Amino acid sequence: MKFLDQAKIFIKSGDGGAGAVSFRREKHMEFGGPDGGDGGRGGDVIVECVANLNTLIDYRYQQHFKADKGMHGMGQQRTGGKGNDVIMKVPVGTQILDEERDVVVADLTEAGQRLVLLRGGDGGFGNLHYKTSTNQAPRRGDPGWPGKEMWVWLKLKLIADAGLVGLPNAGKSTFLAAVSRARPKIADYPFTTLHPNLGVVYYDQEEFIVADIPGLIEGAHEGAGIGDRFLGHIERCRVLLHLIDGTGDDVAEAYRVVRGELEAYGGGLESKPEVVALNKCDSLLAEDIKEKLEALEAACGHKVYPLSGVSGIGLKDILGTLLRHITQSKAEDPGVVIASTAIGAGKRGQEGFFRRRKDAVAAEDSEFEDGYWGADGEWIWYEDDEADEDDVEVEDAAAGADDSDDDLAAEDVDDEEDDEDDNDEEDGDEEDGDDQSHR
Ligand SMILES: Nc1nc2c(ncn2[C@@H]2O[C@H](COP(=O)(O)OP(=O)(O)OP(=O)(O)O)[C@@H](O)[C@H]2O)c(=O)[nH]1
Numbered sequence: 001m002k003f004l005d006q007a008k009i010f011i012k013s014g015d016g017g018a019g020a021v022s023f024r025r026e027k028h029m030e031f032g033g034p035d036g037g038d039g040g041r042g043g044d045v046i047v048e049c050v051a052n053l054n055t056l057i058d059y060r061y062q063q064h065f066k067a068d069k070g071m072h073g074m075g076q077q078r079t080g081g082k083g084n085d086v087i088m089k090v091p092v093g094t095q096i097l098d099e100e101r102d103v104v105v106a107d108l109t110e111a112g113q114r115l116v117l118l119r120g121g122d123g124g125f126g127n128l129h130y131k132t133s134t135n136q137a138p139r140r141g142d143p144g145w146p147g148k149e150m151w152v153w154l155k156l157k158l159i160a161d162a163g164l165v166g167l168p169n170a171g172k173s174t175f176l177a178a179v180s181r182a183r184p185k186i187a188d189y190p191f192t193t194l195h196p197n198l199g200v201v202y203y204d205q206e207e208f209i210v211a212d213i214p215g216l217i218e219g220a221h222e223g224a225g226i227g228d229r230f231l232g233h234i235e236r237c238r239v240l241l242h243l244i245d246g247t248g249d250d251v252a253e254a255y256r257v258v259r260g261e262l263e264a265y266g267g268g269l270e271s272k273p274e275v276v277a278l279n280k281c282d283s284l285l286a287e288d289i290k291e292k293l294e295a296l297e298a299a300c301g302h303k304v305y306p307l308s309g310v311s312g313i314g315l316k317d318i319l320g321t322l323l324r325h326i327t328q329s330k331a332e333d334p335g336v337v338i339a340s341t342a343i344g345a346g347k348r349g350q351e352g353f354f355r356r357r358k359d360a361v362a363a364e365d366s367e368f369e370d371g372y373w374g375a376d377g378e379w380i381w382y383e384d385d386e387a388d389e390d391d392v393e394v395e396d397a398a399a400g401a402d403d404s405d406d407d408l409a410a411e412d413v414d415d416e417e418d419d420e421d422d423n424d425e426e427d428g429d430e431e432d433g434d435d436q437s438h439r
């Protein structure tokens, strides 16, 4: 799926049809009188918000949208038909702005919303309309009113419940892949993610949507890196998850850089509830984790969660916290759309599946040599300096066994249904193999 979040298009509503000038002419019928019908109305330009779409890519290929003209009126009092409307389908979260991008003409936040952007021109009157007692044979028929035309911008602001932010390589896409069925591109170079990805998370009988956006670097608000262009997509999130790469030297500074960019962008991002997590804990020593957690807590002034998107450490804790924020924010302000209807993805009843990436267990065994492993949720440390490859695998199996049975059952169901229910939104570039094989 290609992603496009803004497009400039030309829209024009249909001209009205002309009214007819006609007189009734029949054998043995004198003074038949005027019988020219009115012209039909031109078609409207309508914008409709639909689920199951999360890109404006269609508008790259077609940029002109013109509704049909109304039919002209005809004799025998026939009114012209209305011209066909043109209906533009846009994803939930699309705003329509005027040509200068100053005025938001429409903000479509709910699937099913429909709005007439330009009304078609009215049809002209036929001469029947002008018949009066003093003018019984009018020869006047009006032309239709012209339609309107304008250039507008479509701008998509994805609607998700939780937004992922962080420096490049912080592991945002890995996190999204671990908690949802989205398959974003993941690689160990900065700016792997070039456009936002959405994933549906099922957790604790609830579902919510997480948005992964390209990494931010210092100066992003001035255009550095990919810039802050994609921050618009998390403007409507209820909570932000700020990931910090634990393998970096100065985690507090990494935190500050991203906060600085969020503040420079504004748009309410700076005051959104924020959950901060120290990521990649699987490749850190216990004492480093402690030290870095403390440094981060000092920098942000609240709790910081240890996390590893690759091994699954801490995922449940974080999902639980995100869900709490989302539920609370929904209770306070239900106004924002329920995101799951927005992309219409996923199904209920598949809550709580975590996945490990194929290579998670074997990933650079050297990283695990020190044998620090945490079982998800409990954060148990195994300290075994002599740990060799086999030991690591045994520990991992133990960590897997700690997952609740429900989760495993949910995962089984999920796997069986994988084939018949492929989800376009979540199909990334990478093909998803057999899930069981990478546990
Ligand atoms: N050891 C370890 N490596 C991780 C973890 N999460 C991600 N990585 C690695 O870090 C690198 C970057 O991960 P991505 O998920 O692509 O990072 P990102 O934040 O999406 O990066 P950008 O899209 O470039 O902003 C990859 O090589 C991942 O395998 C983790 O929990 N532990």
Ligand SMILES: [Mg+2]
Binding pocket: 172, 173, 174, 184, 185, 186, 192, 193, 212, 213, 214, 215
């Ligand atoms: Mg990424």
